[in-house]
Amino acid sequence: MTGIIFDLKRFAVHDGGGLRSTLFLKGCPLHCPWCQNPEGMDHKPALWYNPNDCLGCGSCVAVCTEQALSLGERVHVEHSKCTLCGKCEDVCPGSALERMGGTVTAKEAAERLLRDSVFFGADGGVTLSGGEALSQWEFAAEVLSLCKEKGTDTAIETCLLAPRKAVEAMLPVTDHFLIDIKYLDPIIHEKVIGVDNRQILDNYEFLVSQGADVIVRTPLIPGYTATEENIRNIARYIRTVDADTKYELLNFNPLCRSKYTALERDYPVEGRAFSEEEMSGFYKILQEEGILHIIKE
Amino acid sequence: MQIEQISKLACPERIARLKEEMLEEPRFASIEQACIVTDSYKETEGEPRCIQRAKALKAALEKIAIRIEPEERIVGNRTSGVRGGVVFPETGASWVDREFETLPTRPQDKFQVRQEDIDAFRRDIMPYWRGRSLEDQVRMAVGSQVDAIAKVVKINQKDHSQGHICPNTKKWLKLGPVGIRREAEAHLDQADERQKDFYRSVILSMEGASAFMERYAVLAEKMYQETKKENLLEVAKVCHKLAVSPAETYHEAVQATWFLYVILQMEGNASSFSPGRMDQYLYPYYENSRKQGMTLEDALELTECLWLKFNQLVYLRNSNSAKYFAGFPIGFNVAIGGQNEDGSDASNDLSYLFLQAQSHLLLPQPNLSLRIYKGSPRPLLEAASRVIGLGSGMPQVFNDEAVVPALESHGISHEDAMNYAIVGCVELTTHGNALAWSDAAMFNLLKALELTLNHGVDMLNGEKTGLDLGDLTTYETFEDLEAAFAKQIDYFSDKMVECVSQVEKMHEKLLPTPFLSSVIDDCLAKGQDVTQGGAHYNFAGVQAIQVANVADSLAAIKSLVYDKKKISREDLLRALQTNYENAPLIRAMLLNKAPKYGNDVDWVDQLGAKWVNYFADGLKKYRNGRGGIYQMGLYTVSAHVPMGQNVGASADGRYAKDPLADGGVSAMYGRDGQGPTALLQSVAKLPFMKASNGTLLNMKFLPQFFKTETGIYKFTELLRAVCNLGISHIQFNVLNEKDLRAAQKKPEEYRSLTVRVAGYTAYFTELAPDLQEEIIARTTYEAI
Incomplete structure (x- = not known):
């Protein structure tokens, strides 16, 4: 069983307990305009160009047999022509060109994740993220199953837009589900993200009914999700589904803008991370809605 | 234990005032002791050197100007001003002569000077010591040999005493100067002539010590009569008692400890004497006083008085040495936590009180070290992590799981290995029974590689200083290159050991240290000074520098030149x-x-490990001047900057003269892109068992990591992993660039901002601009 991944982060300290290693799987069915990992959206690998590491030497243009590269002020990649042969990556004396996304077997992925097992301690472990981890659910389940065999704590970050059998496959091998609910209103959800959220909420309720350890998370995006009404609605809903629910608000992180520059795309979100005071305001809403376990960093 | 109560103790007001006064006082170079000592030497001409030394020390203890601050509770200094730069002509006068005027303006470790002192130095002191000081004698004996290898091997201890010693403070507390004097007297009868001189020198030193304490008692009493300040009366009583009998209370034990270190510095003027496991040997006194009603507040105030004192002695180095060891480190290294001999946990109330004192003062001294092991109690790790998060670079962390077996494999008994302490910055030692000569030399492996690639010719100045074994173009295979590199290392190792032995001999001849010898086990029993090999353990330590640059350079050559042939050897x-x-x-x-x-x-890390192993194994065939073995260390303190200035461009992409990787086992800055766990996994592949002289890994974190309880918890998890990985030592720098930029612009507002330089903490604003830049440039781990 193989999967397509685009990153593996060690010493991940924000998603799940303890110290973790996080594997990023490629491909996502959602199209959130604020996506923090745009390089993971597409299901296929892609050539990634980072202008900051480019020396402008033109070696890559010369070596490309498909005429997919051209050099102006920066290198421009014609993705439709690129066959991902890797010649340009190899010849680049800097590290400006990189094929983003590679195929690995579940066994390789598990080995790389477990390389840091000495750091996992009592509550650390491995996390699958993305993209959307469940878009390659069979691969994801096998990776976590291999990790579980070694007694490692496992977690998955998911939007839950996936068939029920995918969720069922993950249940026995996943210790913690970190699930994203961005909007409660299905119409807004569809309007902003491109798909409605009924399957997401169904899967969420299923997980709760199965007694899974679930942490609901909402990214606070200025101009999008970060409104009192939206947060209150989500809080109220999840409180009804699960009286003991855990809820985490993820503060906006503007650092991903540089990734959009590299992709020659504009980042649609204006604004900055919320201040401590602003965050307290959101936490107050959760308290008012009776959320018992507010997860904070 | 009263962990909770201790963590809530506030900084005493007295301490805040004393700290402010101390930092406001300007630093001056001082020639007072030099004058007294020179006069004494003139009077004792012809007597055995140990007697001359003891009499000179005694004269200084009896005559040097002393001062007590009206609010002090712990007293004693070796100059009447604080942080004075003591001119010490017995070890070095010529360099002072050359550099005296530049002390206020030199780039690193500035001191103010008084013109009348410069005049008096040239008139009364310099003429006597010309040709007689350690510096001049070493230069005459071995100067040209030292110079010939200087770009590859830096030989140390040429113009100052060795230091890096952890004395037996427990014995000093138990016996006091009077008890030790009696011990020496008891040995006199059966002693041969040479031993007799040694015992007499110990007796003279102890008489001086008692007199010194009594002078403080008299001064405090006089000041009490004038001011009626109760603390002064208390000081008078304590000092008077210590002059004649051993300590019993916590206050007395803390004061006695401080006197020991002041006198050791007056005798030795060495780069460090370290108190070691103070939470262990002070504990019985603490417990005794607690039973008699001493409050936790009082215990903390006394501790913090001592903490301030640790900052009042600094060390005057020559300008070149100050580059290598910037920020006047004097290394009062205090170790807390760890295990008892039987493996049970050793932490106690004092471990926590010391951490609390550190969190209040955040000063460069003491150099606070935490010993951890697999069973370290979580509250101790959490308390320490909170203090680390405050950004003073302390406590630095030592790992029993790596250190104890490394020491044992170098001939140290299990009992002594379990009781290890740290001296100076990061050097490992047993407690109270070793002269480990930890900083004998620094060996620049990257420079040796440069010479190997270039016919033994220095790429910076064109001089032929190494063996001509060919150049990169003549080595047909990577293995050929490695074989040549090995020969080059052997060549310089031989030369290094010759020089070190000569320097050691000179110390034995010129610088016996009877006072120190009285608190190092076996010296009194053997009737032998430490410099003659009187200590129970006699090591010499050499630092291999710098594993990251060597590994990266060889990996690049192997991969791009020999394996993939992407770059030609000629190019x-x-x-x-x-x-x-x-x-x-x-x-x-x-x-x-x-x-x-x-x-x-793996393969890159293994290249680093391979050459470190090669160097360490090569040392096995040598013996030092006191009969002991050589040990390898992997640390540079701040020497990675000047040592980098000696090296041409290297195949790791480093430009000529740029700094080497910092610390000792750290990655080259900015090139460890996989985060801290990958770095730690790399580091763990190095042979820590062979690096028993000490190692240094620097890691930088941003303060945000420590802002939450979750962050503190995750940091302790990282510490636990370090235990399991068997890495012997890590220092954590918690800083952000904005603070540092602001401090460069307005040094006066950031006087007490401390940063980890490498093996120790210094005031950031007192570092030279290029070191400041270097610190700012180092990678910082943001939370991912």
Whole structure:
């Protein structure tokens, strides 16, 4: 069983307990305009160009047999022509060109994740993220199953837009589900993200009914999700589904803008991370809605 | 234990005032002791050197000007001003003569000077010591040999005493100067003539020590009569008692400890004497006083008085030495926590009180070290992590799981290994029974590689200083290159050991240290000074520098030149010789297309380990001047900057004269892109069992990591993993660039901002601009 991944982060300290290693799987069915990992959206690998590491030497243009590269002020990649042969990556004396996304077997992925097992301690472990981890659910389940065999704590970050059998496959091998609910209103959800959220909420309720350890998370995006009404609605809903629910608000992180520059795309979100005071305001809403376990960093 | 109560104790107001006064006082170079000592030597001409030394010390203890601050509770200094730079002509006068005027303006470790002192030094002191000081004698005996290898091997201890010693403070507390004097007297009867001189020198030193304490008692009593301040009366009583009998209370034990270190410095003027496991040997006194009603507040105030004192002695180095060891480190290294001999946990109330004192003061001294092991109690790790998060670089962390077996494998008993302490910055030692000569020399492996690639010719100045074994173009295989590198290392190792032995002999001849010898086990029993080999353990330590640059350079050559043939041997050699002048693409490839140490890439890390192993194994065949073995260390303190200035462009993409990797086992800055766990995994592949002289890994974190309880918890998890990985030592710098930029602009507002330089903490604003820049440039781990 193989999967397509685009990153593996060690010493991940924000998603799940303890110290973790996080594997990023490629491909996502959602199209959130604020996506923090745009390089993971597409299901296929892609050539990634980072202008900051480019020396402008033109070696890559010369070596490309498909005429997919051209050099102006920066290198421009014609993705439709690129066959991902890797010649340009190899010849680049800097590290400006990189094929983003590679195929690995579940066994390789598990080995790389477990390389840091000495750091996992009592509550650390491995996390699958993305993209959307469940878009390659069979691969994801096998990776976590291999990790579980070694007694490692496992977690998955998911939007839950996936068939029920995918969720069922993950249940026995996943210790913690970190699930994203961005909007409660299905119409807004569809309007902003491109798909409605009924399957997401169904899967969420299923997980709760199965007694899974679930942490609901909402990214606070200025101009999008970060409104009192939206947060209150989500809080109220999840409180009804699960009286003991855990809820985490993820503060906006503007650092991903540089990734959009590299992709020659504009980042649609204006604004900055919320201040401590602003965050307290959101936490107050959760308290008012009776959320018992507010997860904070 | 009263962990909770201790963590709530506030900084005493007295301490805040004393700290402010101390930091406001300007630093001056001082020649007072030099004058007294020179006069004494003139009077004792012809007597055995140990007697001359003891009489000179005694004269200084009896005559040097003393001062007590009206609010002090712990007293004693070796100059009447605080942080005075003591001119010490017995070890070095010529360099002072050359550099005296430049002390206020030199780039690193500035001191103010008084013109009348300069005049008096040249008139009364310099003429006597010309040709007689350690510095001049070493230069005459071995100067040209030292110079010939200087770019590869820096020989140390040429113009100052060795230091890096952890004395037996427990014995000093138990016996006091009177008890030790009696011990020496008891030995006199059966002693031979040479031993008799030694015992007499100990007796003279102890008489001086008692007199010194009594002078403080008299001064405090007089000041009490004038001011009626109760603390002064208390000081008078304590000092008077200690002059004649051993300590019993916590206050007395803390004061006695401080007197010991002041007198050791007056005798030795060494780069460090370290108190070691103070939470262990002070504990019985603490417990005794607690039973008699001493409050926790009082215990903390006394502790913090001592903490301030640790900052009042600094060390005057020559300008070159100050580059290598910047920020006047004097290394009062205090170790807390760890285990007892039987493996049970050793932490106690004092461990926590010391951490609390550190969190209040955040000063460069003491150099606070935490010993951890697999069973370290979580509250101790959490308390320590909170203090680390405050950003003073302390406590630095030592790992029993790595250190104890390393010491045992170098001939140290299990009992002594379990009781190890740290001296100076990061050097490992047993407690109270070793002269480990930890800083005998620093060996620049990267420079040896440069010479190997270039016919033994220095790429910076064109001089032939190494063996001509060929150059990069003549080594047909990578193995050929490695074989030549090994020969080059052997060549310089031999030369190094010759020089070190000569320097040691000179110390034995010129600088016996009877006072120190009285608190190092076996010296009194053997009737032998430490410099003669009187200590129970006699080591010499050499630092191998710098594993990251060697691993990265060899990995790049192996991969890009020999294996993949992306760069020709001729092109690379030319690029190195010309400092990459017309070869930016070659340099970019070296940087980007070859994996680097610090990213958990096995074959690269193993290259580093291989050469460190080779160097350590090579040391096994040598013996030092006192009959002991050589040990390898892996640390540079701040020497990675000046040592980098000696090295031409290297195949890791480093430009000529740029700094080497910092610390000792750290990755080259900015090249450990896989985060801290990958770095730690790389580091863990090095042979820590062989690095029993000490190692240094620097890691930088941003303060945000420590802001939450979750962050503190995750940091303790990281510490636990370090235990399991068997890495012997880590220092954590918690800082952000904004603070540091602001401090450069307005040093006066950031006087007490401390940063980890490498093996110790210094005031950031007192570092030279290039070191400041270097600290700012180092990678910082943001939370991912």
